[in-house]
Amino acid sequence: MKEELEGLRAQGAQVVPGGVSFSGGWEVCYAANLWSRIASRTLWRVGQFEYGNENDLYAAVRAIDWPDYFRVERTLRVNVTAQKSPLKSLEFATLRIKDAVCDRFRDAGGRRPDVERANPDVRVHAFLEGARGTLYLDTSGEPLFKRGWRAAQAEAPLRENLAAGIVMLSGWRPDEPLLDPMCGGATLLVEAAAMARGRAPGARRAFGFEKLAVFDSALWEKLKREAQGSSSEADLGLYGSDTEPRALAAARRNLAAAGVERWVQLEQADVLERSAPALAGVMVMNPPYGERMGSEEELARFYPRLGDALKKKFAGWRCHVFTADLRLPKLIRLEPSARKPLWNGALECRLYEFEMVAGSRRRKPG
Ligand SMILES: C[S@@+](CC[C@H](N)C(=O)[O-])C[C@H]1O[C@@H](n2cnc3c(N)ncnc32)[C@H](O)[C@@H]1O
Structure with missing residues (x-):
C-alpha cells in the first residue's frame, strides 16, 4: 500500500499499525480514494489529544472547530475504536464524542447536526490507544472496497x-x-x-470528501476526467x-x-x-x-x-x-x-x- 500511495505522489508514506500514514494536499487525498485498489479507507487526521476520562474526551473533541469542517445540515456518525483505553464503556465514549461535536455546532449557530447510522454524510473516527486519542474525518465515506460494480453475490466473495x-x-x-x-x-x-x-476503482462511486466544507469540485472533476483518459484497449x-x-x-x-x-x-x-x-x-x-x-x-x-x-x-x-x-x-x-x-x-x-x-x-x- 505504501508503494501504491507513493505512486499517487503521497509524501512521507509510512507503514503504521493498521495502515499507512502519509501527507499531501487534496489532490493526493482525492487520488488515493479514486485510485487505491487495496486501501479500505482514507482518513484525514483532524485532532490528537491526551485524556484520562470521559470529561477530558468530551472537552478535547469540543475544542475542535467542527463547523469549519462540515455544514450543520450534514448527517453524522461517530465510530470509536479503542485499545487499552482507561474508559469503561465504548458506547458511552461514542456518545460523548457525538455530543461534543454536536454541542460545538450548537454553540456556533444554535443547531445540531442529525445522527444517521446507516448512510451518514460525514463519518468521524476516533482511535483511543491508551490515554492518547486521535480524531479523523473519513474522506472515503463508504469503504473503498465498495467499487459500485458488484451486481450479484456468489458464495463467500472476497472483498x-x-x-x-x-x-x-x-x-x-x-x-x-x-x-x-x-x-x-x-x-x-x-x-x-x-x-x-488502467480503470480507476473509484470512478463509479461517491466519496465522503464531497460532503466536507473544503470540497474542491473543480479539482475532483479534473481528476475524474484524467482517469477516463487512461484506459487501454x-x-x-x-x-x-x-x-x-x-x-x-x-x-x-x-x-x-x-x-x-x-x-x-x-x-x-x-x-x-x-x-x-x-x-x-x-x-x-x-x-x-x-x-x-x-x-x-x-x-x-x-x-x-x-x-x-x-x-x-x-x-x-x-x-x-x-x-x-x-x-x-x-x-x-x-x-x-x-x-x-x-x-x-x-x-x-x-x-x-x-x-x-x-x-x-x-x-x-x-
Ligand atoms: C470461496 S468461493 C470463491 C469466491 C471468489 N473468489 C469470489 O471472490 O467471488 C469458492 C468457489 O469454488 C467453487 N468450487 C468448489 N469446488 C469446486 C471445484 N471442484 N471446481 C471448481 N470450482 C469449485 C465454489 O462453487 C465457489 O464458487
Whole structure:
C-alpha cells in the first residue's frame, strides 16, 4: 500500500499499525480514494489529544472547530475504536464524542447536526490507544472496497481490495494469461481486468470528501476526467471457471456491471478436471474454506487431488492459492515457493505460491 500511495505522489508514506500514514494536499487525498485498489479507507487526521476520562474526551473533541469542517445540515456518525483505553464503556465514549461535536455546532449557530447510522454524510473516527486519542474525518465515506460494480453475490466473495492485493502479490502482468478455476462471483477477475485496463476503482462511486466544507469540485472533476483518459484497449487473456452454475451466473453479472466481460472467458468446469487455457500463466484462486463451504474432511480429501491436478495439468504455471487453512501446503503435497501472510478481516490467511515445473517441487510425504 505504501508503494501504491507513493505512486499517487503521497509524501512521507509510512507503514503504521493498521495502515499507512502519509501527507499531501487534496489532490493526493482525492487520488488515493479514486485510485487505491487495496486501501479500505482514507482518513484525514483532524485532532490528537491526551485524556484520562470521559470529561477530558468530551472537552478535547469540543475544542475542535467542527463547523469549519462540515455544514450543520450534514448527517453524522461517530465510530470509536479503542485499545487499552482507561474508559469503561465504548458506547458511552461514542456518545460523548457525538455530543461534543454536536454541542460545538450548537454553540456556533444554535443547531445540531442529525445522527444517521446507516448512510451518514460525514463519518468521524476516533482511535483511543491508551490515554492518547486521535480524531479523523473519513474522506472515503463508504469503504473503498465498495467499487459500485458488484451486481450479484456468489458464495463467500472476497472483498474487492483484498482480491486486488492478491492479484498484485501474484506478480501477474497483463500480457500473461490469468486463470481463476474456482472463480465464484469473479472478484479476482474483475479486479485484474480493471487493473490491466488502467480503470480507476473509484470512478463509479461517491466519496465522503464531497460532503466536507473544503470540497474542491473543480479539482475532483479534473481528476475524474484524467482517469477516463487512461484506459487501454489491448487484448487480455483472462479465464474463469467454477462448478456451480449459480456462481457463473453471478460472475457474468459482475463482469458485465464492471464493463469488463469481453476480456474474460468463463466456463463451467471442475478444477480437478479442467485443462490449462495456455502453456504458461498465472493461476489465482480461493478454495472454499470452513464449515460454510464444506467439512474439514471434504477439504482434506480435496487438497491432495488439487495438488495432483496442478502437477499434471499446469506445468509452466505459477499457481497462487489464497486460504485461511494453514494445513494447505501439507495437504496439497506441494512445496510452496512463497507464502505471504494476509488478513481477511480478522482472519489470518496465507497466499501460497506453487511454481509448477514439470517433475519437481513435489513435497515429500509426511
Ligand atoms: C470461496 S468461493 C470463491 C469466491 C471468489 N473468489 C469470489 O471472490 O467471488 C469458492 C468457489 O469454488 C467453487 N468450487 C468448489 N469446488 C469446486 C471445484 N471442484 N471446481 C471448481 N470450482 C469449485 C465454489 O462453487 C465457489 O464458487
